[in-house]
Amino acid sequence: MIDIKDLHKSYQVGKNKLHVLKGINFHVEEGELVAIMGSSGSGKSTLLNILGILDEADEGSYHLDGTEIKNLTEKTAARYRNKFLGFIFQSFNLINYKSALDNVALPLFYQGMSGKERTARANDYLERVGLSDWATHLPNELSGGQKQRVAIARAMASHPKVLLADELTGALDSQTSYEIMDLIQKINDEGKTILVVTHEPDIAQMTKRIVNLKDGIIIDDKKIEQQKALANV
Amino acid sequence: MFSLERWQEVFQTIGKNKLRTILTMISVITGIFILVVLLGVGEGMKNGIKSTFQDDAENEISVYDGVTTVEYKGLNPGRKIQFKNEDFEQISRTHASDIDKKSSMYRIWSGLISYKDESGSYRIEGVLPDYEFIEKVSLISGRFLNQQDQKATEKYMAIGKKVKDDLFGDNKALGKMVEVSGINFKVIGVYTDPGGEREESRVYIPLSTSQKVFGGGQNIRQMNFTIPKRDNYDEALAESNRIVSKIERDLKSIHKVAPSDASGIRVRSTIEETKRFYDLTSVISLFFWSVGVATLFAGIIGVSNIMLIIVKERTKEIGIRKALGAKPFSIIGMVLHESIFVTTIAGFIGLILGLILLENLGPLIDTEFIKNPEVNLNIAVTTLGLLVIAGALAGFFPARKAAKIKPIVALRDE
Numbered sequence: 318m319i320d321i322k323d324l325h326k327s328y329q330v331g332k333n334k335l336h337v338l339k340g341i342n343f344h345v346e347e348g349e350l351v352a353i354m355g356s357s358g359s360g361k362s363t364l365l366n367i368l369g370i371l372d373e374a375d376e377g378s379y380h381l382d383g384t385e386i387k388n389l390t391e392k393t394a395a396r397y398r399n400k401f402l403g404f405i406f407q408s409f410n411l412i413n414y415k416s417a418l419d420n421v422a423l424p425l426f427y428q429g430m431s432g433k434e435r436t437a438r439a440n441d442y443l444e445r446v447g448l449s450d451w452a453t454h455l456p457n458e459l460s461g462g463q464k465q466r467v468a469i470a471r472a473m474a475s476h477p478k479v480l481l482a483d484e485l486t487g488a489l490d491s492q493t494s495y496e497i498m499d500l501i502q503k504i505n506d507e508g509k510t511i512l513v514v515t516h517e518p519d520i521a522q523m524t525k526r527i528v529n530l531k532d533g534i535i536i537d538d539k540k541i542e543q544q545k546a547l548a549n550v
Numbered sequence: 551m552f553s554l555e556r557w558q559e560v561f562q563t564i565g566k567n568k569l570r571t572i573l574t575m576i577s578v579i580t581g582i583f584i585l586v587v588l589l590g591v592g593e594g595m596k597n598g599i600k601s602t603f604q605d606d607a608e609n610e611i612s613v614y615d616g617v618t619t620v621e622y623k624g625l626n627p628g629r630k631i632q633f634k635n636e637d638f639e640q641i642s643r644t645h646a647s648d649i650d651k652k653s654s655m656y657r658i659w660s661g662l663i664s665y666k667d668e669s670g671s672y673r674i675e676g677v678l679p680d681y682e683f684i685e686k687v688s689l690i691s692g693r694f695l696n697q698q699d700q701k702a703t704e705k706y707m708a709i710g711k712k713v714k715d716d717l718f719g720d721n722k723a724l725g726k727m728v729e730v731s732g733i734n735f736k737v738i739g740v741y742t743d744p745g746g747e748r749e750e751s752r753v754y755i756p757l758s759t760s761q762k763v764f765g766g767g768q769n770i771r772q773m774n775f776t777i778p779k780r781d782n783y784d785e786a787l788a789e790s791n792r793i794v795s796k797i798e799r800d801l802k803s804i805h806k807v808a809p810s811d812a813s814g815i816r817v818r819s820t821i822e823e824t825k826r827f828y829d830l831t832s833v834i835s836l837f838f839w840s841v842g843v844a845t846l847f848a849g850i851i852g853v854s855n856i857m858l859i860i861v862k863e864r865t866k867e868i869g870i871r872k873a874l875g876a877k878p879f880s881i882i883g884m885v886l887h888e889s890i891f892v893t894t895i896a897g898f899i900g901l902i903l904g905l906i907l908l909e910n911l912g913p914l915i916d917t918e919f920i921k922n923p924e925v926n927l928n929i930a931v932t933t934l935g936l937l938v939i940a941g942a943l944a945g946f947f948p949a950r951k952a953a954k955i956k957p958i959v960a961l962r963d964e
């Protein structure tokens with residue numbers, strides 16, 4: 318599903334170049350649930366953003382479901398993001414003046430789906446994250462956990478090939494974090510490929526594979542015995 | 551681009567961001583409102599000036615006789631020049647091709663006119679039929695004097711509205727007989743004059759009648775001519791100057807007045823007044839237009855600023871939308887659609903408020919200086935269009951910039 322080879326990324330910081338990713342090789346099969354771990358500043362988000370076509374690598378190759386991601390125009394990048402990828406952010410990134418339902422429906426709007434279909438599908442996904450009753454509420458009327466559920470529903474609604482989550486539990490208490498991870502596990506059980514960036518070991522333990530990043534290279538990559546999140550709830 | 555979906559999106563954004571929308575609208579509304587009112591007041595001032603300047607024909611030449619001050623051909627200064635009917639006839643004949651309307655006049659400065667128990671002193675002027683156009687009177691009832699009245703020395707009278715109001719009040723004046731020095735005149739017309747009350751407290755009778763009744767013999771007091779209208783002012787001025795000097799030369803030679811004598815015979819042209827009128831109105835136009843354009847600029851800058859702020863404020867949202875798959879064009883379209891919609895609506899509100907103000911306040915401020923403040927709707931709508939385009943442009947550049955920045959950068963914006 319995801320195939321990257323010798324990926325490099327540097328940032329210009331003042332006069333200096335900050336080499337963040339120093340040759341990443343990485344492969345993810347369909348249906349995997351992977352945690353990308355590492356200390357703060359190790360380049361986890363940078364990697365995830367490149368995978369999510371929100372940012373570009375300087376060197377190396379990236380294939381997403383067989384499609385090479387390289388030198389895309391902004392328009393093509395937008396199409397791929399919409400079609401292939403679902404994003405979940407630490408800070409939720411919901412549009413604050415749109416209801417939960419409208420937030421979930423937004424990627425479908427950019428797919429050119431009709432209003433009626435959009436509402437139907439958005440309602441469907443809100444139900445799957447257990448928020449049917451909150452469809453008309455604005456983000457600021459929801460708890461952190463509920464907001465993240467809306468964000469997950471939104472990421473799922475466009476039927477992406479891969480879900481990418483950056484510290485999706487970072488802003489949540491542990492109880493809520495486990496509930497969210499339970500949802501992620503369920504979605505993965507249905508076959509969705511999911512990558513989560515986290516620096517919390519307990520969250521990483523709930524995935525099926527942990528990739529450890531340090532100083533811009535992968536120092537460790539192993540499959541693990543998945544811990545069911547529900548057991549902690 | 552302006553699909554139903556987009557409209558829904560725009561209405562939702564507007565509805566959920568009322569403060570922002572209201573601020574934009576206020577800026578546009580005030581801009582257009584001030585502009586409309588300014589243009590209206592400017593137009594009103596022009597109208598006011600027009601009506602004070604244009605009480606008589608704007609291309610009129612008047613000839614007066616007087617007393618000589620320069621010795622000439624053995625004749626002493628201090629000699630009284632007296633125009634006669636034949637002077638008028640000769641000038642009319644020799645300059646027939648240059649002259650449009652013509653009239654000579656015999657005048658009683660103050661004559662007691664009475665009707666039943668009412669009476670008053672008014673200026674009585676014996677004139678020829680063309681005088682109607684020279685003085686620019688307009689008849690509100692009846693008719694002005696005609697050639698027939700002149701020939702038959704009819705005791706007919708056209709009276710000003712003030713005279714009518716004084717003597718007749720609300721009663722009908724037409725056909726009634728008024729008395730002047732024991733002689734009865736029949737009222738055949740009532741007129742108004744753009745010169746106002748002063749010029750409406752006169753009465754006109756046939757020249758022939760006035761000379762006969764008031765012992766004028768062949769004497770006349772002045773002659774008035776108009777020259778045909780020209781397309782442009784400079785041409786009219788040159789033409790007028792040419793005719794003025796010809797008439798002056800002819801009359802001075804007939805009456806043996808020195809060419810340098812400025813008071814024996816005087817020939818005046820209103821065209822120079824008209825020039826002053828044109829100059830003044832163009833100064834006023836220029837002033838109001840500059841202020842208006844400055845206001846418009848302020849409005850445009852205001853809208854531009856708001857658009858910049860709006861786009862800045864929405865950077866994060868734009869990042870989110872891009873992460874969800876919004877294409878750059880769709881981001882630009884979203885911002886523009888909203889800004890065009892909001893500025894257009896606000897512009898119309900400003901336009902209508904301005905028009906309402908002018909419409910209602912206009913009649914109340916009908917002073918000498920401001921008359922009929924009105925605004926050219928075309929200009930107002932064009933201005934509005936400009937503002938909308940400016941708003942769109944003002945939105946376009948920041949929107950394009952926002953649409954171009956990497957989503958990851960936009961998302962970091964707080």
Ligand SMILES: Nc1ncnc2c1ncn2[C@@H]1O[C@H](COP(=O)(O)OP(=O)(O)O)[C@@H](O)[C@H]1O
Binds near residue numbers: 329330360361363364
């Ligand atoms: N846009 C940027 N410009 C400059 N430096 C950046 C930028 N984004 C990230 N960095 C730096 O790159 C390093 C990796 O950042 P990041 O990928 O966010 O780390 P992590 O998510 O693992 O905490 C950090 O040192 C960070 O300061």
Ligand SMILES: [Mg+2]
Binds near residue numbers: 361363
């Ligand atoms: Mg990070």
